[in-house]
Amino acid sequence: MSRNEDRVFNALADGSRRKLLDKLCAKNGQTLGELCAHMKMTRQAVSKHLALLEGARLVVTHWQGREKLHYLNPVPIHEIQARWIAKYELSRLQALDELKTELERKKR
C-alpha cells in the first residue's frame, strides 16, 4: 500500500522530474522528443525519468504510431495531499492558533 506513496515521493524528489511534470502541466500529451527540449541531458536520461514518473503513475502514456504521448495524472499527487499533507496542515493551523493565544495572553 505504502509502496506506491514511496514511489510518488521518490519520483517527486528529483528536480528534472518535477520540471517534466511542469512541462506536461503546461501542455499535456507531449512526446518524448518534445519533452526533451531544454532538458540538459540526453534523450535516454529523459526517458528514464519519464519511466520513473510512469511507475509512480504520475504520468500515463499511450502510443500513437511511433510516438509515445505523455499525459499528466494528478491523482497520486492528490492522494499525497489528502492523506499526508493535510495532517501537517492541521498542526500548522494549531501552531498558528497557539501563537495567537500566546499573543492574546501577553496583550493583557
Added chain:
Amino acid sequence: MSRNEDRVFNALADGSRRKLLDKLCAKNGQTLGELCAHMKMTRQAVSKHLALLEGARLVVTHWQGREKLHYLNPVPIHEIQARWIAKYELSRLQALDELKTELERKKR
C-alpha cells in the same frame, strides 16, 4: 529560492524520514534518543536523517542541557502544498470536469 523546495522534496523522499516526521506529529519535542525507538538503524543513522530534515527546515531543534529537542515545522510542507500541489489539484478538477462533460454528452 527553489533550492529550499529541492531540499524539502528530497527530505520527504525517504520513508524513514517521513516516519520521523510522523513520530514528531504524534508527539512534538522529542529527543534523538526517543526518536530512535523502533527505527531499525543505529542512532547515528537517525541523527543523519534528522540533520537532513533540519536542513530542509521541516524540523527545528533546541538544546536543553545535553538533550536536543526536535519540533515539527509544518511551514515548508504548507509552502509545497501552496505553490506546487495546488496547481496539480487544478488540473485534477479540470480532468474530472472534462470527464463529466464527456459523460453528459454521451448520455444524449
Added chain:
DNA sequence: CCATTATGCAACCTTATGGTTGCATGTCAA
C-alpha cells in the same frame, strides 16, 4: 570527581541514482 548518558564527528562501505554511449526495433513518408 567519576561513571553514565546524550549527542556529535569522521572515516568507511555498499548500493542506488543519474547520466552517458552504442545499438536494436518499429513506423512513417517519399
Added chain:
DNA sequence: TTGACATGCAACCATAAGGTTGCATAATGG
C-alpha cells in the same frame, strides 16, 4: 523499399545516499 525518425534496451560509469563502526565531547547525578 528504403532512409530517416521516434523510441527502447543494455552495459557501463561516477557520484550521492544510507548505513555502519569507533571515538570525542559535554551535561547529569550520585
